[in-house]
Amino acid sequence: xxxxxxxxxxxxxxxxxxxxxxxxxxxxxxxxxxxxxxxxxxxxxxxxxxxxxxxxxxxxxxxxxxxxxxxxxxxxxxxxxxxxxxxxxxxxxxxxxxxxxxxxxxxxxxxxxxxxxxxxxxxxxxxxxxxxxxxxxxxxxxxxxxxxxxxxxxxxxxxxxxxxxxxxxxxxxxxxxxxxxxxxxxxxxxxxxxxxxxxxxxxxxxxxxxxxxxxxxxxxxxxxxxxxxxxxxxxxxxxxxxxxxxxxxxxxxx
Numbered sequence: 001x002x003x004x005x006x007x008x009x010x011x012x013x014x015x016x017x018x019x020x021x022x023x024x025x026x027x028x029x030x031x032x033x034x035x036x037x038x039x040x041x042x043x044x045x046x047x048x049x050x051x052x053x054x055x056x057x058x059x060x061x062x063x064x065x066x067x068x069x070x071x072x073x074x075x076x077x078x079x080x081x082x083x084x085x086x087x088x089x090x091x092x093x094x095x096x097x098x099x100x101x102x103x104x105x106x107x108x109x110x111x112x113x114x115x116x117x118x119x120x121x122x123x124x125x126x127x128x129x130x131x132x133x134x135x136x137x138x139x140x141x142x143x144x145x146x147x148x149x150x151x152x153x154x155x156x157x158x159x160x161x162x163x164x165x166x167x168x169x170x171x172x173x174x175x176x177x178x179x180x181x182x183x184x185x186x187x188x189x190x191x192x193x194x195x196x197x198x199x200x201x202x203x204x205x206x207x208x209x210x211x212x213x214x215x216x217x218x219x220x221x222x223x224x225x226x227x228x229x230x231x232x233x234x235x236x237x238x239x240x241x242x243x244x245x246x247x248x249x250x251x252x253x254x
């Protein structure tokens with residue numbers, strides 16, 4: 001996927017298809033390839049998929065926080081000259097999408113969150129694998145999914161490399177602490193954008209009760225469950241995820 005990245009100023013992004021823009025926001029330990037299923041499906045359905053590479057490891061340390069990344073997404077929407085976009089985020093990406101929707105509602109058409117942080121303070125603190133041997137990190141990576149086989153060698157290698165790179169580790173911990181501090185429970189009742197919540201029934205990182213709380217607090221939300229599924233529904237059950245999301249977008253005329 002990285003071969004097709006556009007680089008324009010401070011933005012690096014993947015762009016596929018034409019039509020209504022869906023800006024996809026990856027998680028803290030996630031990458032653009034986590035959304036291969038979404039990228040392959042929606043460009044054939046009248047949507048343009050854009051996946052910006054969030055500058056988690058290149059942002060100045062004092063700016064490595066959820067608010068700055070929400071600003072970055074707003075700037076990306078402006079850069080692409082979109083009037084409005086649909087935001088789709090997993091884990092930290094969901095949190096960034098939520099905050100961007102709160103701060104810049106005029107730029108957001110609808111919001112999709114899956115395994116999102118923003119309510120549950122352990123979502124970042126406990127799930128993030130500290131430095132350790134490769135076996136420890138493999139087990140932590142496998143815990144993200146219902147089916148441990150989804151945690152491929154490539155995924156484990158990426159996490160291992162990140163936690164053993166001092167620069168990446170410092171920034172990862174900074175954004176994780178920022179996410180814990182930035183609880184959005186008080187903000188959500190005032191956020192009226194249509195929101196699709198897709199959640200794995202066996203999510204160990206952000207448990208099912210977190211999805212229920214998001215659904216309860218967001219005034220205009222729909223909640224969908226995927227069984228035998230962990231923290232990254234779009235990776236573990238891409239076909240089901242795409243079907244749920246596409247139907248929701250059609251029902252909401254987005």
